[in-house]
Amino acid sequence: xxxxxxxxxxxxxxxxxxxxxxxxxxxxxxxxxxxxxxxxxxxxxxxxxxxxxxxxxxxxxxxxxxxxxxxxxxxxxxxxxxxxxxxxxxxxxxxxxxxxxxxxxxxxxxxxxxxxxxxxxxxxxxxxxxxxxxxxxxxxxxxxxxxxxxxxxxxxxxxxxxxxxxxxxxxxxxxxxxxxxxxxxxxxxxxxxxxxxxxxxxxxxxxxxxxxxxxxxxxxxxxxxxxxxxxxxxxxxxxxxxxxxxxxxxxxxxxxxxxxxxxxxxxxxxxxxxxxxxx
Numbered sequence: 001x002x003x004x005x006x007x008x009x010x011x012x013x014x015x016x017x018x019x020x021x022x023x024x025x026x027x028x029x030x031x032x033x034x035x036x037x038x039x040x041x042x043x044x045x046x047x048x049x050x051x052x053x054x055x056x057x058x059x060x061x062x063x064x065x066x067x068x069x070x071x072x073x074x075x076x077x078x079x080x081x082x083x084x085x086x087x088x089x090x091x092x093x094x095x096x097x098x099x100x101x102x103x104x105x106x107x108x109x110x111x112x113x114x115x116x117x118x119x120x121x122x123x124x125x126x127x128x129x130x131x132x133x134x135x136x137x138x139x140x141x142x143x144x145x146x147x148x149x150x151x152x153x154x155x156x157x158x159x160x161x162x163x164x165x166x167x168x169x170x171x172x173x174x175x176x177x178x179x180x181x182x183x184x185x186x187x188x189x190x191x192x193x194x195x196x197x198x199x200x201x202x203x204x205x206x207x208x209x210x211x212x213x214x215x216x217x218x219x220x221x222x223x224x225x226x227x228x229x230x231x232x233x234x235x236x237x238x239x240x241x242x243x244x245x246x247x248x249x250x251x252x253x254x255x256x257x258x259x260x261x262x263x264x265x266x267x268x269x270x271x272x273x274x275x276x277x278x279x
Contacts, residue, residue: 163233
C-alpha cells in the first residue's frame with residue numbers, strides 16, 4: 001500500500017474564539033479563498049469551464065459523486081483556533097495554492113458570517129515552520145510524507161476526536177461495526193489513489209471488545225441549500241483485539257485519511273494506539 005500526503009497545521013493568534021465545531025466554517029472560508037487564488041476563467045464559473053479538470057478548487061468543491069482528496073480536522077470546543085489540512089496524492093502537489101488560500105481566508109476574506117479577520121500565528125508542514133505570521137519560507141525542500149505502516153499489532157485502541165458518521169442499511173449507524181469501518185476505509189483509500197471500486201479481497205478478522213461510544217450531533221449551515229444540516233455521529237473510544245495484519249494496516253491508513261462520511265469537515269478523525277500483541 002502506498003500513499004503520499006501533506007499535513008498542514010495552522011494556529012491562529014489568540015483573541016478569536018472559534019465555534020464549537022469549526023470544520024464547516026473552515027471548509028467554507030477555504031473554498032471562497034481558494035477560488036479567488038486559482039480561478040482563471042473570466043466568467044468566474046465552474047460550469048463549462050475549460051480548466052475544470054485541472055483546477056484544485058473544482059476538485060475540492062465542485063466535482064460531483066467523488067471522494068475528495070483532502071480533509072480538514074479541528075478540535076471541538078477549543079478556545080483557540082487550531083486545525084489541520086491533509087492533502088492526498090495529486091492534491092499534495094497543490095500545496096502552494098492551499099497555503100495562499102489559508103492566508104487569504106483568515107487575514108483578508110475573514111471567517112464566519114461576520115467575516116472576521118483573524119491573524120495567523122504559524123503554519124507548519126510536519127516539523128517545518130513555513131509561515132511565521134509575517135512571511136512564508138521556501139517550500140523547495142518540502143516533500144510529501146509517505147505511508148509508513150510501521151509496527152502492526154493484533155490489539156489496538158481507537159479514540160475518535162470527531163464523530164464517526166457511518167450508515168448501515170441506509171440508516172445512520174448507532175454503533176460501530178468493524179467490517180463496515182474497514183470496508184469504508186478501503187473504499188476511500190482506493191478512491192484517493194484513483195483506483196476503481198473493489199470489494200475487500202479477504203475476510204476481516206478481529207473484534208471490538210470494548211466500545212464506549214456516544215452519539216453527538218454537530219451542525220453546519222449550507223449556503224447552497226440555505227439550511228442548517230446535521231452532521232451527527234459517534235464519538236468516544238474502543239478497543240479491538242484479534243486483528244489480522246491487513247485489518248491492522250487499514251486502521252493505520254484510516255488514521256491518516258479519516259473514516260466514514262463527511263471526512264472533508266473533519267468527521268471520522270481518530271487516533272490509533274497500538275497495544276500489546278505486536279506481530
